[in-house]
Amino acid sequence: MKRIFALIMVTVLCSHALFAIExxxxxxxxxxxxxxxxSLLRDxxxxxxxxxxxxxxxFDSIFDYxxxxxxxxxxxxxxxxxxxxxxxxxxxxxxxxxISYMEKLDLYTDEKIVxxxxxxxxxxxxxxxxxxxxxxxxxxxxxKFYKDKNGSWMIYDVDILGVSIIQTYRTQxxxxxxKESFDSLLEKLKQPGDAMQKKQ
Amino acid sequence: MRFILACxxxxxxxxxxxxxxxxxxxxxxxxxxxxxxNSENLFDPLSGYNEIMTGFNDKFYEYLLRPTAQGYAxxxxxxxxxxxxxxxxxxxxxxxxxxxxxQLKFYNSLEETxxxxxxxxxxxxxxxxxxxxxxxxxxxxxDLGQTLGYYGVGSGFHVVLPFFGPSNxxxxxxxTGDMWLNPITYMKGRGDANLVDNTGQGIAAxxxxxxxxTSLHVKEYDNFKKDAIELYPFLRNFYxxxxxxxxxx
Numbered sequence: 050m051k052r053i054f055a056l057i058m059v060t061v062l063c064s065h066a067l068f069a070i071e072x073x074x075x076x077x078x079x080x081x082x083x084x085x086x087x088s089l090l091r092d093x094x095x096x097x098x099x100x101x102x103x104x105x106x107x108f109d110s111i112f113d114y115x116x117x118x119x120x121x122x123x124x125x126x127x128x129x130x131x132x133x134x135x136x137x138x139x140x141x142x143x144x145x146x147x148i149s150y151m152e153k154l155d156l157y158t159d160e161k162i163v164x165x166x167x168x169x170x171x172x173x174x175x176x177x178x179x180x181x182x183x184x185x186x187x188x189x190x191x192x193k194f195y196k197d198k199n200g201s202w203m204i205y206d207v208d209i210l211g212v213s214i215i216q217t218y219r220t221q222x223x224x225x226x227x228k229e230s231f232d233s234l235l236e237k238l239k240q241p242g243d244a245m246q247k248k249q
Numbered sequence: 250m251r252f253i254l255a256c257x258x259x260x261x262x263x264x265x266x267x268x269x270x271x272x273x274x275x276x277x278x279x280x281x282x283x284x285x286x287n288s289e290n291l292f293d294p295l296s297g298y299n300e301i302m303t304g305f306n307d308k309f310y311e312y313l314l315r316p317t318a319q320g321y322a323x324x325x326x327x328x329x330x331x332x333x334x335x336x337x338x339x340x341x342x343x344x345x346x347x348x349x350x351x352q353l354k355f356y357n358s359l360e361e362t363x364x365x366x367x368x369x370x371x372x373x374x375x376x377x378x379x380x381x382x383x384x385x386x387x388x389x390x391x392d393l394g395q396t397l398g399y400y401g402v403g404s405g406f407h408v409v410l411p412f413f414g415p416s417n418x419x420x421x422x423x424x425t426g427d428m429w430l431n432p433i434t435y436m437k438g439r440g441d442a443n444l445v446d447n448t449g450q451g452i453a454a455x456x457x458x459x460x461x462x463t464s465l466h467v468k469e470y471d472n473f474k475k476d477a478i479e480l481y482p483f484l485r486n487f488y489x490x491x492x493x494x495x496x497x498x
Contacts, residue, residue, distance in 0.1 A: 107385075124280045149476045156472060186327070193281075205279070211494020216283050217486050224482035237478050239378050 075194065075202055076167050079177055082107055083162050090157050101151050113203040114143040116195075122207065122220040126226065132232070141238040142218075175202060197213075215249075263489040292406050294483075303481040309412065310470075318463040325464070328494025332376040338388065339368050343430040348391035352399045357389040364388060376451045390495070394423025398496035407485050415488035431457075 089095070089103055118139040119127045127135065166178040173196040181188040191208040206215040225234050293299070322330065342365040349358040364380040372379040380386040397419050398404070404419025416424070428434050433454045465472075477483035 120283060123283075145478075152472055152475055156469065185378075185385075185387075206282075210491060211497075212490040213283070213488055216490065217483060218478075219283055220482045221477070221479045222488040224479050239403055 073089075075175060075177065076164055078160050079192070080164055082111065083164070083179070087162060090154070092161060097151070097154065101147075101154065104150075105147060111202075111204050113195075113197065114146070114207050115139050116203070116205050117146070117215060118142040122222055125220060126222075130231070137236075141235060145238055146214075154185075165189075172196070232248065293485075294406055295408055299407060299409040299485070300481045302411060303415075304406075305411065306409065306414055307480060314460070314463055315467060318460050318467055321460055322464040322467070327465075330461055330464055333457075334465060335368070335372070335378045337458045337461070338378075339365065339372070340432050343432065344393075344427050345389060345391055347430055348393055348396045348427075349389055351393075351396045352391060354389065356392070357391075358498055360386050361389055380390060384475045392420075392491070393426040395496050396422035397423055399494070404489060404492065407489065409481075409484075415484050417489070420492065 086104055086107060089100055092100070095103075107124045118135075121142060131139070132185065150162055163180050163182070164177065165180050168176045168178065170176055175194040177192040177194065179190045179192065188210060189208075190210075192204050192246065193206040194202040195205050197203050206213055208214075222234060225237065277289060290381055325333075341359060345361050346365075349355075349361055364378075365388050367380040367384070367386075368375045368378055371377075381388065402419050404420070407415065407417050410416050410421070411423075433451050436450045436454065474480070
């Protein structure tokens, strides 16, 4: 009996020891990313394409596009899709996010971004609040991190002025899917992408 | 002994479920963070009308408001337009003051008053935002819709107003209430707020305010609108989330 007890206690203790969190690196890591990104943005000589390529190299390492796609579509819808459809959707959604971001680059002048606060929501969630200063106005941007299976922190959503990007897409996708098929949603996602390619 | 064993076992299960809850991703854990607002459980009784009105407002913006604002921007230098924008913002001081007071935000009310006094005098009738630029006293935008939300009034269903754009039941009540605090309502030197009689000038002033404001944000709005796949749910979600955020501040 004692042996069983010991065994159980060990399992309990071990399972808890597995998620001891070391997230102290996040602010420095993000500050570094933001600094690199803003210095890239300020670089007036660099071409827009090269600029965005370099920026996306930073993003790709910290954004979990697959999870973002899954959340934007909603768990039920996502699990009803075949793996190839999921992959296709993820690719299109990632493109959509990147194009939207690239268009925003045109608006960038010399705003400053500062890290304001790192808040641990729960064991696997961290919200990093940053302030973007433009003229005398301050815009709040919150990066939402989660701890993935490998134990590294990844971004799954961004709140701008209280508006969640994922929620914005989620509402639209739900609205489209209530009326139309999934394939027509894919078509709609393709449209702006095509328009961008034509321009280039 | 069996009892102790049972207790221990249940303890492990609790821990185990805790363990699963925090490490399995993409499960219900995440789903709960986002509103599962699909058209079935979202209460949007006016969705048909709202969609049509969104289309109408968008056409109005594309074919009338934007060209007008751009033409206006062409003849009016940006500095003057910023001044006009400051002037109107200063004019709406009563709305902000009363609503800050209603929400018991006394420090913000004081700052608003300081801004009004400084900008109306040194800022020459509010054309220059001296308080903001020199003393870094920021405006605290509050309206009656936010005040109602602050006291727990729900937003009600979403309503798209002609020309004004996205709103909801609570904010329409708020807008109506705020009209009594809006100096534009009292133009023509009337003591009474006769909303019906002086609408002509009121509308002209509001139109001027809108054109001026639009002229300062055409680029941003166009860029913002490009992100939309479906305009109506996009604007609805943006508006409702933004208002919730403003109320919580």
